[in-house]
Structure formats: structure tokens, C-alpha cells
Amino acid sequence: MGISIAFVGFRPPQKVNQLLISSIGDASYLNPVLSQDSASSDINGFVFNGLIKYDRNLEKFVGVLAESWEVKPGPEPVITFFLRKGVQWHDGKEFTADDVKFTYDKIMDEKTNTVRRSSYELVKKAEVLDPYTFRVIYRQPFSPGLESWTIGIIPRHLLENVDINTATFNRKPVGTGPFRFVEWVSDEKIVVEANPTYFEGKPNLDRIVYRIIPETALNEMEILTRGVDYSGLFPFEYRRMGEVPFLKVYSQPSLGYTYIGYNLKNPLFEDKRVRQALTHAVNRDEIVQYVLYGLGTAATGPFPNHLWYCNPRVKPLPYDPGAARKLLAEAGWMDSNGDGILDRDGKPFRFTLITNSGNDTRRDVGVLVQRQLREIGIDVKFELYEWSVFLKDFVNVKHFDACILGWGLSVDPDAYEIWHSSQIEKGFNFTSYRNPEVDRLWEQGRREYDLEKRKQIYWRIHELMAEDQPYTFLYTPLGLSALQKKFFIVEKDGAGNERLEPIKMEKAGLTYDLTKWMVPRQTVLEQ
């Protein structure tokens, strides 16, 4: 031990131009068709490319492996992708339309253990026209389908004759992306290095090391000893990390929201005035303040509120117990026997609120809501159940009064599966929400390819649903991260001049310009 102590007096110089990222969990499949967890998706994002990707504002698409594409709307819309020529897989083989078709076929193959198939189910035919042209024909207009072509394309020549579920490829992937896979030491690290033949130019960083650190407290310590450059943060870490001189912290609304869902088949919640009253009675600011340390924004409807399809004119129903009482009185709920609980026809306003155990945030939200509703005379029982029991015995069989849950969404606004009345039976509309006009709008939204028209549709949906309050939309949490200040976006011109720009948060995330990140020499010397 004595020798060890003597030894640790110095810390060896680190490789300078690299990025150390920490992750709480190890990756599972380095194959975009099979992966489900965020660690795998992160690495797959470095190693693979999709045909297209979202732009930095998450509005339109920009080409990646597809140089351009063309959407021909109609009863059976056709999307034609014109692929980039001369793109090489990391092993030197050329990328062609056959690889795209192969990726599609593997997703559709029932033997492939992928959860991505749903997004492609409306595809009627996918075909290779020539090595650089790929065409998809849909059975019916389906604009959210475009998003599914952002999936990473996998090489046919390496996966053709093997079982994709157990292929060794999933441990040492070969893609077309800006970074090449180097090594993966289970539960320790995954290393990728700059791909010198990347079609958009070699990335500035020499390499990225993805460290797996399973413990939050220890992750924090690694950040402080500079063993990690870039890490996601929990709300309770955010403020103190912001005070560390060599770190900059970033925040960004996440794609999703937490809500209280009411079982609309329950006579208690049938009346929309009652639901509006419940929302008025819930103090969302207090919830965000105490549960999220202030790091969240109140949700107004079924969309994350920083993206184009969220209607800025819809304001959250304010916290107003007086208005809540008035609305409830209009609906016939009064405290006629003076026991402090509202009643109607002799029946007290009493219901059970449930959520899943193991999620401390939801538990805390439940406790606050219970107290807040009690203040206007509603008696709430709050119960927690193990996740699978919660789904199987309560939510999926609609055997609940109200539940606290959250949705994680994709960038495309289409949430047909959650809200359309056809999804009450077997889909995700477990609160049994039914509004014919909203139904029609969701249908229209997924048929429309024009961004501006879609926006009008979703803004209207937003208004209608804010009025209906099928859920009490609670909040959108902020995604938080910390990055060392030594990184910059470096633009190089032909003459070898470097222009430094600070890294800023884009709607598409902090790492949108990752290929241009760099640790310039002078910032290292300053440290």
C-alpha cells in the first residue's frame, strides 16, 4: 500500500485530443437494427449512418447516406432515395443500395429480435432500382414513416450468411460513420477512433472513449478527477457541477412528459369540467420545484414544448384552487355533509392514484398530488406496484382510476397509438380517450407530408386536448449534462486556419456537431 501511495502522487498526461464519455450502463448490441438501450444507440450513432437525419432544429431532414430524396404523395406514396456515391464501409467495401434493402429485409424478418418493425409495417414494397437508388412504396400516406429511414444502415456483405441475433458483428461493428470501432471491454469501455475516409471529412477528435461507470456517486468523482469529459447529470448534481471551474453544464427539454392519466370509463372522470378542475388543483410549479429541483417545464399538452408542433398559444391551466372548486361545484360536487370531502348524490369524491415502484420521481409526484387534491376536498389513495404487475393487472386491463406515468416520444409528432380511439382496445390509449375531431386530426396528420400543414393540424390537436384534459399534463423534465470547457467546435479552412466556436446546445442535442469537436492546443496549455 505504501508503494501505491507513493505512485499515485502524479497523474500521467492524458491523450489530449479525445473525448471521454461516461455511461451508467454497458451497451448491448452495436447494431442499429437490434439495439434498444441508450448506450448502444450512442455508439451506433458514431459508427453507423442513416439515409437521412434530422436537422439541428429537429424540423426537417438532411441527407446523410442519401444525397437527396424525393417524396411523391398520393394514395400510395413513393419515396425515392438517391444515395451518395463512393461511400466506404470501414472495411473498405463500397456502400450501395443493396445494403439499404438488406437492412430493411432484416428488420422485417420475424426471426430478427428487433422492436423497430412497427414503423415499417405500412411499407408495401422496398426495392433497389440501381446501386445508388432505393425506392419505398407505402400502402397509404404515412408521413411519420420518413423518420424510420434515419436508422443506421448495416453492411450486407458481413451479415448475409449469419444469424443476426447472435452474430459476432454485434460486438465489433463495421459501419460507414464518422468513427470506426476499435475495442469493447465488457463493463469497462468502448473505444472508437476517427474514420480517416469519412465522406464528410475526418472528424477532428482522434478518438472517443465511452466509459461504463455504474454508480452515480462515483461518476461524479470521475468527472471531478477529469476521468470523464462529458456526462449526463441528475437534477441534484446539476447546480454543484455548474460551480466546477473546468466544467460547463447544459440543459435541454427532453422528448417526453410525465402525466396523470384518468380512466375516462370511470364516471368520476367523465365530465371534462372535473378533469379541468383536477388540473387547476395540481400545483405543477411546486412539483417541478421540489421533485426536479426546478429543472423542468410545465407541460401543456401531448407535445414536448420546445419543438415546432407544440402550440405556443396554449398556456398551461394555472394553479387555481378557487377555479377548481367552482368547476367542481358546476359539475355537482360539493361538501354537503361538512366532512371536508366533496360529495355528489351522497358519494364522496374518492379515488386511487397508482404508479410503478422503483421510480422515486413518480413516487414524490404522487405524494404531492395527493396533498394538493386533498386541499380542495378530494380524497386520494396513492399506491405503488411493481412495473410488470402495474402494467399487466392495472394499466393494460384498464383496472385503475388514475395513474402517474411518463411518455418518451420520438421526434415525429404522430402519437396516433396513444390517442386515437381505435387504440383503446389493443393499443396504448389505456385511458380510453375518445374525441371524434381529435381522431380525425391524428389521421390527417399522419397522411400529410407538408410541414406547414402538419403544424396547423398538431396545433389544433393541442388546443382541443388542452380543453379536454384527458391527462393532467405535468411536466417535461430537462435533460442535463456537463462537458469540460476545453472542447470547441473547430472549423478548418483550406489554408490551415482554425476558427474556434463554443459548443452550444442544439434542439437536436449537444453532440450534433460532434465531428467538429476538438481540444485546441492553446486551451490545453491553459489548464
Added chain:
Amino acid sequence: MGSFVLRRLFQLFVTLVGISIISWVIITQAPGSPIALTMDPKVSPKIIEQMMKNYDLDKPIYQQYGLWLKKLFTGKLYSFKDGRPVMEKIGERIWNTLLLNAVATLIIFSLAIPLGVFSSRRQYSFMDNLGTFGAYLGISIPSFWLAYLLILATVKLFGYPVLGMRSFVTEDFTTMEIIMDRLWHLMLPSIILAIGGIAGLSRYTRSSMLEVVRQDYVRTAKAKGLPEETVFYKHALRNALLPIITIFGFLIPDLIGGSIIMESVFAWPGIGRLSYQAVLARDYPVVMTLLTISAVLTLIGNFVADILYGIADPRIRHG
């Protein structure tokens, strides 16, 4: 002796089959599913059904058990989580766990036995009482809590990471530095793993010694006029260490599975952490295989202890 060994081996085999069936039932019937633990509106229920089918999870439980056995012995057992062969996943981690636990065991035995003997020779002295106090402290302090404190203290003091099995910036290290680095990372987890063991084993040794020194043959040896040291270390100690053999039997499975918590706290890439993750992800093939391995080791440990008894103690020699 031969027939005893055969009989024991048969019993062990029956026990093992029993263990594996019971654990299979418990694990697969526990709440939770290996597929789609989250609720994703973009994943239709139809797809979940298809995945269940691909993983044979739609079959009756006895068929699933049979399939697991078959796959285990034909080497076609794959993890649900990442599609890798289960044996490969275990193989790449088992040495890390063995190393950690071997060092911890070494610390336990080399400290606990002398400590126990020392305390028993000076029963109720100040040092003995201090030892007792320390032992109770060692047994009752939650090891993960102690681990956090020590990690905090170490990082604050030396500013050098202690997490994982090695520092990962070791490219420009010399061989000597790499070895030092590995030792440094090994130090904290193995000490913490050892603390409970030291506390327990030193108590065992102490009480066992105290019992033995009251025996007639010890008095006889003393009466013969043998030096105190010889009586104590040659006659008494050898007999007092007999029960330790039982503990040794338990130690073998501990070597493999005993470090689940410490491996998770220290991010040590061993099979303890693997089994924890596998349980969380309901990765049945991995969980079952690890359980079976650990059952086999426990049984082997017991078996070895039985045989060792026969060798060490003529009174329990098997006919």
C-alpha cells in the same frame, strides 16, 4: 472410502438437479419479463409477442427448462440481452472475480487466524476486548457504506481514481506502472470484501481455541511438562482449526459469487456484477447458468470439506 465418495457424488447430483429445477421455476415465474420493459408507443404488442416466441418464452415452463438444459450442453445458449454465448460472457469475467476474491481470501486467512489465536491466548484482556469490539464493528458495518466512505476519502486524499479494475489512461505507462495501477485498484475492494470475513473468522478461531484448550489432552500435555508454546501451537491449534475446514468449504462458492455488491460499487467487471445486471434485465439464460455454476461450486465445496475432514480427523474417517 470409495463407496462413500460414490454415494456422496450421487447425492450431490440429485441435489443439483433439484436446485436447478427450483431456481428455474422461481426465476421464470417472478414478476417481470426480459422483453420490452419500457412502454414505447412505437412498439406494437404484436412485436412483443413475436419476440417472446423467438425466445421460446411462449412455451410451457417444463419445455423451457428442457430447452435451457439442451442449449447449455450444446453450447447454443445465448444471452437475451446482447445475443452473446452465455459461457463467453461468464468466461471473460470469471478471472476478474477470482482475482478479487482470491486476494480477499488471502487477506482473510492471513489476518483472521493469527488474530483469533492471539485473542484467545489473552482472553478478556484489553486487546481481546478491543478485538471483540472490532469484530462486531466489522460484521455490522454495511460494507457498501464503508466502501463509499473509503472511496471518498481516497479520492479526496490522493486525487487518483479508484474505480474499475485499472485506470484506463494506461497507454504511456511502463509495465511497472501498470502493475502498480492494477494493485492500487485491487486494494480497496479486496480490503472491504475481506473485512467481514476477518471479523467472522477470527471469532471462530478464538472460540474454537478456547474450547480446545480446556480439553483433557491439553491438560495432559501441560502436565507432561511440555513448553507452553508447543502445547498451544502444536496440540491445541491443529485441533482448533478443524471447524475452519467447514468454512473453507463455503469459501469456494464465495470466491465466485460473493462479491455482487462490491463489484457493482467498484465497477469491477466480474461475474458478480454480471449476475446483478442479468437479474435486473430478467436475462434468464445468464441468471440460470450463474446460479447453476454457483450451486455446483457449493456442492463441490461441501464435498471437499467432507473428504478433508476424513483426512484431518481420524475420528470421522469414512468406512
